Amino acid sequence: MTGSLVSIWWKLKGWKVSGTFPANVPKMVIAVGPHTSAWDIVVGMAARKIIPIENALYLGKKELFDGPFGWFFRATGGTPVDRFSSNGAVQQVAEKFKQYDVIRLAMSPEGTRKKVDKLRTGFYYIAKEANVPILLAGFDFKKREVIFGELFYPSNEEEDFKKIKIFFSTIEGKNPEKGMQHLS
Numbered sequence: 001m002t003g004s005l006v007s008i009w010w011k012l013k014g015w016k017v018s019g020t021f022p023a024n025v026p027k028m029v030i031a032v033g034p035h036t037s038a039w040d041i042v043v044g045m046a047a048r049k050i051i052p053i054e055n056a057l058y059l060g061k062k063e064l065f066d067g068p069f070g071w072f073f074r075a076t077g078g079t080p081v082d083r084f085s086s087n088g089a090v091q092q093v094a095e096k097f098k099q100y101d102v103i104r105l106a107m108s109p110e111g112t113r114k115k116v117d118k119l120r121t122g123f124y125y126i127a128k129e130a131n132v133p134i135l136l137a138g139f140d141f142k143k144r145e146v147i148f149g150e151l152f153y154p155s156n157e158e159e160d161f162k163k164i165k166i167f168f169s170t171i172e173g174k175n176p177e178k179g180m181q182h183l184s
Helices: 003-013 039-050 062-066 070-075 089-099 122-130 157-169
Strands: 016-018 027-033 056-061 078-081 103-107 134-140 145-152
Touching: 003 039, 027 122, 039 134, 056 062, 062 070, 062 078, 070 078, 078 089, 089 103, 089 122, 103 122, 122 134, 122 157, 134 157, 145 157
Parallel strands: 016 145, 027 103, 027 134, 056 078, 056 103
Antiparallel strands: 134 145
């Protein structure tokens, strides 16, 4: 979507931003949730333009980038990860942080649009391995808000995941029944 189309869509749909994006922090993992719908991608790409968020990337399986639509995934900020590499996914992605002066990697703590019983930990360990902070970002479809929470460095996994679950427990995704309210 071009910038003006994104702005029109954003205004017509009534979306707004709550909190502040830390533009002065050049490298981070953005934990985005709840991930309950393909519409999350549209809201995320629009927010990236509206705020703006420089060099915001997302992960995709390597096979998506090898196919005929690989150009599309790259053009929209996708970066491939080889799930079958002997070099684990966490290590592969942490290495990407060394390749850029500015990189903001958006990842879903759920890792899927389905309802989950527990959060995945890849985003957390990527941030820890790359020595970058995690920014909590919620897409609240009920309030039509992109909500920025705390920016923190991973330190105590148990305590960190408590605050992550608390943050996302109040945010209503496009399909609320798939959200994270039950995890806190």
